[in-house]
Amino acid sequence: MDEDRTVLVTTRSFGGGDKDPEALLRAEGLSVVRGDPGHELAALLPHLARAEGWIAGTAPIGAAHLDAAPMLRIVARYGVGVDSVDLDAARRRGVIVTNTPGANAEAVADLTIGLALAALRGIVDGDRAVREGHWSGRVGRELGKCTVGIVGYGRIGRAVHRRLNGFGSRVVAHDPYAVEVDIPLVSLAELVRVADIVTLHAPATPRPLIDATLLTAMRPGAILVNTARAALIDEAAVAELLRTGRLGALATDVLSTEERGRSPLLDAPNVIVTPHIAGQSVQAVDRMGMSAARECVRVLLHGEAPEHPVTAGASA
Structure with missing residues (x-):
């Protein structure tokens, strides 16, 4: 050799x-x-x-x-x-x-649905409560009764849509580059206004795509799922809206710090984090x-x- x-x-x-x-x-x-x-x-x-x-x-x-x-x-x-x-x-x-x-499209789509369900049903909090000796859980919501907004309708976004069809969810999408789609395409502002769950499947952007303005325009108690890139969201604004209860939950596979330090999101309530395993x-x-x-x-x-x-x- x-x-x-x-x-x-x-x-x-x-x-x-x-x-x-x-x-x-x-x-x-x-x-x-x-x-x-x-x-x-x-x-x-x-x-x-x-x-x-x-x-x-x-x-x-x-x-x-x-x-x-x-x-x-x-x-x-x-x-x-x-x-x-x-x-x-x-x-x-x-x-x-x-x-x-x-x-890795199918793997990422699987974890996206898993994170959405975990946030909707309080699965992580429920697990922690039982381990601490408490059997009091919160009432959750059904995925099939939610409107889900998919940001980025490429291979992964479409794979997420296929899975959501099985639950019976209403689905809308935002993607300025999508063609020949089988889903209602709406503006980003309209998507965050109508969606109970917003899930991100777009490439990284120089500035947060989901900034403070769009975050405050989301439905009260909405859930944000990110299995794409940490740079897509304004993490400080997300943390603040979680603390006030305006945002229902963040379920994410990515953090801006990852292995380089501790993210402020880890100290905010109603955050579910996985260690960048969506494609694994x-x-x-x-x-x-x-x-x-x-x-x-x-x-x-x-x-x-x-x-x-x-x-x-x-x-x-």
Whole structure:
């Protein structure tokens, strides 16, 4: 094996399903090294110096990372979103960026429904109460009697809609780019006005998409579900509205701090948090891992175009 043909892996769940994408890489003659999932530059420097491929999670990849990787030819995002990658810097350096579209849509949709139900029925609070010796639970609401507003009607939004159809929920959506949809499309202002549950499935935005103005326009007691990106919501405004009771609950899989500190949302009432696991089913992990590994093989060994390019790798 040529040890210089190295693929750096910085996502914890790579190979954590039923399939073995690392074995696929090694069978093709590629060396695999594991690096810091948080992408701390100093920790990655020894690996970046010789990596030709990088299978990356959601932590940021900036120009400094790319500058430290003179041999890098492909960043294969293990997932869909590429907002964590400096795409302009990648283009300038001729680095191809790929993703795995649709690979985790079903898993994310499953957790979205689970979080919505947990918030509606007080499942987490009920569990805690029983463990503390109390058998007093609150009266919840039925998902089928709720209007659900889906923000972002791509693969994940549509998968959520399919599940909601089984409950009998009324569903509306907001997506300025959606075409050929089987659902009423409304403005964002109208969506938050009519929805009992607002669920987010949009890419990250420079400023919060759900800001203080839209939050205060939501129905009293409404539930906000976020299995997309923490940057989509104004966390300080959400925390304040939870404390006043104006917002019924936040059920989220993402926080702006995540592993870098404690979010103020964790001290607010009626918050359900999961540790960024929406896309982490066995099946999704297999699809993402095998897809990212195959992209590295195509580009590094066969000289082929990737199946799911985000950038073409042409330097400016």
